[in-house]
Amino acid sequence: MEVQKTRLQAFEEAQKTGQIAITEETAKLFANILKMEGLLNDTITLLAAPYDDTVVESDITKRLLDAWQPFCDVYAKEVSDYITSNSLSLLDFKGL
Numbered sequence: 605m606e607v608q609k610t611r612l613q614a615f616e617e618a619q620k621t622g623q624i625a626i627t628e629e630t631a632k633l634f635a636n637i638l639k640m641e642g643l644l645n646d647t648i649t650l651l652a653a654p655y656d657d658t659v660v661e662s663d664i665t666k667r668l669l670d671a672w673q674p675f676c677d678v679y680a681k682e683v684s685d686y687i688t689s690n691s692l693s694l695l696d697f698k699g700l
Contacts, residue, residue, distance in 0.1 A: 630687060633686065641672075
């Protein structure tokens with residue numbers, strides 16, 4: 605029978621090992637943002653491809669990255685809230 609660690613025990617262990625459990629759901633959230641970031645980079649490459657002028661390419665990149673950053677800020681806040689309310693609040697800590 606597996607004994608569940610308390611949140612405090614898990615974090616104390618993480619202080620020593622530098623590792624902490626992560627739930628499948630949290631891992632998916634992190635993977636999703638990386639996938640979206642990859643798609644954004646692919647989009648920038650496609651949109652900039654017809655241009656030889658690096659100024660135009662830089663302008664496209666800047667506009668898209670400037671639009672992307674506010675979304676990333678909101679996404680990070682939502683993931684943080686999710687971890688806080690769904691993982692850190694559990695009596696038996698099962699990972700972030």
